[in-house]
Amino acid sequence: MKALIYHGARDVRVEDVAHRHDPAKVGLRLRYCGVCGTDIGIFSGKHPRAAAPLVIGHEFVGTVCDPLPEGRFSTGDRVVAYPLISCGNCYPCRNGSPHVCQTLRLIGIDCDGGMAEHVDVPEADLFAIPAALSDEVAALIEPLAVVVHSLYKAEFQPFDSCLIMGAGPIGLLTAIVARHAGAGRLLISDIDEARLSICRELGFETVNVARESLAERVAQVTNGDGMGLIFECSGVASAAIEMSELARVGGTICVTATHKDAHPVRLIDVNFKELRVIGCRVYTKEDYARSIDLAVELQDELRSIITQIVPLSEAGKVFDMIADPSLTTVKILVDCS
Known part of the structure; x- marks a missing residue:
């Protein structure tokens, strides 16, 4: 063969x-x-x-x-x-x-x-x-199962305001599934304008962090409150240090990306804002089964x-x-x- x-x-x-x-x-x-x-x-x-x-x-x-x-x-x-x-x-x-x-x-x-x-x-x-x-x-189905698992781990609720850091395959799939599950205000950030263009074609609001302050945009769209739920899908050091600043008090950060190197994190934000930081790794067989059903519903968006x-x-x-x-x-x- x-x-x-x-x-x-x-x-x-x-x-x-x-x-x-x-x-x-x-x-x-x-x-x-x-x-x-x-x-x-x-x-x-x-x-x-x-x-x-x-x-x-x-x-x-x-x-x-x-x-x-x-x-x-x-x-x-x-x-x-x-x-x-x-x-x-x-x-x-x-x-x-x-x-x-x-x-x-x-x-x-x-x-x-x-x-x-x-x-x-x-x-x-x-x-x-x-x-x-x-x-x-x-x-x-396999990357979709990663996303399904992350939403369960983060205890996603309809109307949550969501920030997705990273517009790669996992970030874009996270946006698609979160919107389908009833997310409220939803932002996707990245430095790759071509990928962000695909996000916009799918109807998502984007932030090019190479050109614009993500902190300022988050403050603007949340009236200064910060995002309720953040999915860190980029795996880059700058996201690790910035993610807690962007979360609202009592918010949740789900680390979906694999950070293979040690990065600084603002633990004082975790204390003062009483944040939940959730680790997320691959998926269960139940997530796989759910992803197959979900893929049928979202087939047109997933194909994009x-x-x-x-x-x-x-x-x-x-x-x-x-x-x-x-x-x-x-x-x-x-x-x-």
Whole structure:
């Protein structure tokens, strides 16, 4: 089969590789696989667990081609995969939170993933997708589940005023879901004008923080109160130090982005404003199931964040595309068919 293989830092190649089906798992013929920020980290050689050679990709949709003899799925069923691999033995696994397993692993990072023609997945980790959901939008279920999980963790309530820091795929998906869930005043901030333009096309109010003070805009739209709910989706140091200043008294900050370096945070704001700062990591299987239902409702809006579809034969170019400032890339899908 053909697959995009990570061979080391900045070295990925589409190659013909042997694929021997694991009879204990369900074999999938892959349709689409999304390119994620984690994949960018692997490509750059900075992911601590990704070991070459590796088929990357964990946001994928496919069709069952090798079902289990007495399994839940039949040949031709369309499915998405829950890519988390938990140990089952550590404290969070024993206490109902396997998604934050102390040795959490993922398909496409710790074992071969979905930027290929075929992959094998345990049946328990597969979810059927309805006929009403297109393959392209189904490839967004994994990042959509991140967002669904973050809204639950933040205890989102209708009419909450929301600030979303970062207009990448997760930030834009957060805006779409929060609006659908009944958010009140909603702002999205970023420095990328092309991405903010996509946000405006979808009807969102934006702030380009390279040109305008975010603190001043928040004060203006909230009459000086600050935002009730902030989703930090950018992962940058400046957002970490600014987010508490932008929150209202008694507000909530949900840190959705992964901050891999230590950043200063204004803890005095956390004290004086009695803020809740919520950590958020990946998703549960319940979040996955909810995301499939939600994707059917929001299909047209979700499709708008797919900015490029690249055939598998040219998948080695996707990281150069993402780095190219002349291209507007929000979510790239690899067409594995």
